[in-house]
Amino acid sequence: MAGEKGKFDIVVEGGTLLTMVEGEQPVHGARVIISGDSIEEVSDCQRGPVPDSEEIINAEGALIMPGLINTHVHSPMTIFRGMADDLPLKTWLFDHIFPAEARHINPDTVYWASLLGCLEMIASGTTTSVDSYFIADGIVKAAAQAGIRALVAQGVIDFPAPGVPDPEENLHVASAFLERWINSSDLITPGLFCHSPLTCSKETLQKAYKISTRFDAPLEIHLSETKEEPVEIKGRTGLRPVFYLDSLGLLNSTLIAAHAIHLDEEEIDLLAKRGVKIAHCPESNMKLGSGIAAVAKMLKKGVTVGLGTDGCASNNDLDLFGEMDTAAKLAKVAALDPTLLDARTVLKMATIEGAGVIGLEDEIGTIETGKKADIIIVDTHTPHMTPMYNPYSQLVYSADGGDVRDVIINGRIVYRDRQFITLESDEIIDEVRRIGQQIGK
Numbered sequence: 189m190a191g192e193k194g195k196f197d198i199v200v201e202g203g204t205l206l207t208m209v210e211g212e213q214p215v216h217g218a219r220v221i222i223s224g225d226s227i228e229e230v231s232d233c234q235r236g237p238v239p240d241s242e243e244i245i246n247a248e249g250a251l252i253m254p255g256l257i258n259t260h261v262h263s264p265m266t267i268f269r270g271m272a273d274d275l276p277l278k279t280w281l282f283d284h285i286f287p288a289e290a291r292h293i294n295p296d297t298v299y300w301a302s303l304l305g306c307l308e309m310i311a312s313g314t315t316t317s318v319d320s321y322f323i324a325d326g327i328v329k330a331a332a333q334a335g336i337r338a339l340v341a342q343g344v345i346d347f348p349a350p351g352v353p354d355p356e357e358n359l360h361v362a363s364a365f366l367e368r369w370i371n372s373s374d375l376i377t378p379g380l381f382c383h384s385p386l387t388c389s390k391e392t393l394q395k396a397y398k399i400s401t402r403f404d405a406p407l408e409i410h411l412s413e414t415k416e417e418p419v420e421i422k423g424r425t426g427l428r429p430v431f432y433l434d435s436l437g438l439l440n441s442t443l444i445a446a447h448a449i450h451l452d453e454e455e456i457d458l459l460a461k462r463g464v465k466i467a468h469c470p471e472s473n474m475k476l477g478s479g480i481a482a483v484a485k486m487l488k489k490g491v492t493v494g495l496g497t498d499g500c501a502s503n504n505d506l507d508l509f510g511e512m513d514t515a516a517k518l519a520k521v522a523a524l525d526p527t528l529l530d531a532r533t534v535l536k537m538a539t540i541e542g543a544g545v546i547g548l549e550d551e552i553g554t555i556e557t558g559k560k561a562d563i564i565i566v567d568t569h570t571p572h573m574t575p576m577y578n579p580y581s582q583l584v585y586s587a588d589g590g591d592v593r594d595v596i597i598n599g600r601i602v603y604r605d606r607q608f609i610t611l612e613s614d615e616i617i618d619e620v621r622r623i624g625q626q627i628g629k
């Protein structure tokens with residue numbers, strides 16, 4: 189239905205549409221009509237002249253697809269991009285990242301670095317992020333300003349952390365965060381992020397879970413990222429990490445576990461049985477030498493797996509196109525089987541499966557009537573996108589984030605012809621450069 193003035197809000201006209209709906213083929217010469225925050229109609233251009241609309245986006249020759257969903261990111265860590273590379277995870281974390289966080293992370297740096305993260309995510313086609321860190325109010329403010337859809341989770345850890353110098357206060361701070369932001373906006377969902385089973389005690393994990401259920405909020409955790417974690421957790425508790433979390437009552441369909449690398453067969457079965465969601469972060473896992481998650485096996489067993497970039501200190505960018513390419517190739521080389529994680533499967537992980545990770549599969553992740561209008565348009569008029577036989581393959585194996593031309597989130601254009609609409613990119617880049625100079629001193 190057209191708006192009050194008898195006009196639709198946005199019509200995306202022309203181009204090849206990948207709806208990402210199971211079983212649907214690409215639509216050539218597509219037309220997507222948007223009213224308010226939602227998709228009103230999906231058809232092809234043969235349905236007559238372009239309807240009356242406030243905005244018409246010509247997508248002729250381009251690809252139209254659902255916005256990408258980054259299921260694991262710490263956008264404030266853009267501030268540490270390239271600061272400490274090529275180090276073992278423990279050295280990287282305890283000798284570099286934690287001390288740098290203690291010195292430099294404050295509400296101001298979180299806010300500006302999160303804005304930078306939003307710039308980078310939007311410009312590379314991410315329309316939804318699952319973002320977690322300390323002093324998470326700054327992420328919420330940046331995400332709201334950017335107009336990006338985000339699950340923002342306040343970090344919980346049993347060490348002194350930015351904004352929480354006394355770990356005794358970590359759950360109080362987390363609870364107050366949920367209280368502040370719950371139901372505050374259509375686009376922002378607050379959540380909690382327990383750093384890991386190693387850095388959070390049994391009591392902390394149980395209390396955090398209890399608080400998250402009180403607010404009906406999602407809970408995130410880094411799970412079995414290193415090969416030491418199962419050994420240490422088993423030494424402490426007699427159980428492998430997944431069974432340990434289950435014994436605490438944490439395993440359920442609102443738990444988002446990032447990495448999930450060092451799992452045995454029984455642990456994968458239990459994750460599937462409990463409906464736990466997985467954020468697969470292949471580039472971070474490769475760069476930190478952490479290992480290779482058994483994604484193909486998890487998918488086969490019915491586990492919902494999305495893609496994540498992780499923070500910029502371990503990746504070092506937030507480009508999900510790169511992550512798709514890496515995820516596909518890593519699975520193939522790990523099993524010496526090129527048929528694993530085909531392009532369409534990987535594209536689903538970055539869209540509809542990612543939506544499933546955060547329980548929003550009925551609202552986003554595909555382009556169909558009634559869903560929220562989170563849509564990206566990818567330029568194909570470039571050497572590396574020519575010729576095009578299979579758009580799914582092209583997006584996964586040839587495209588990069590820089591090919592994204594337009595981004596619509598919740599029916600609002602936030603990036604048009606590679607120009608930011610909601611954010612002042614020069615100001616943000618200048619400010620983060622200035623902060624970086626202080627950190628680098």
Ligand SMILES: [Zn+2]
Pocket residue numbers: 260262410446498499
């Ligand atoms: Zn992480």
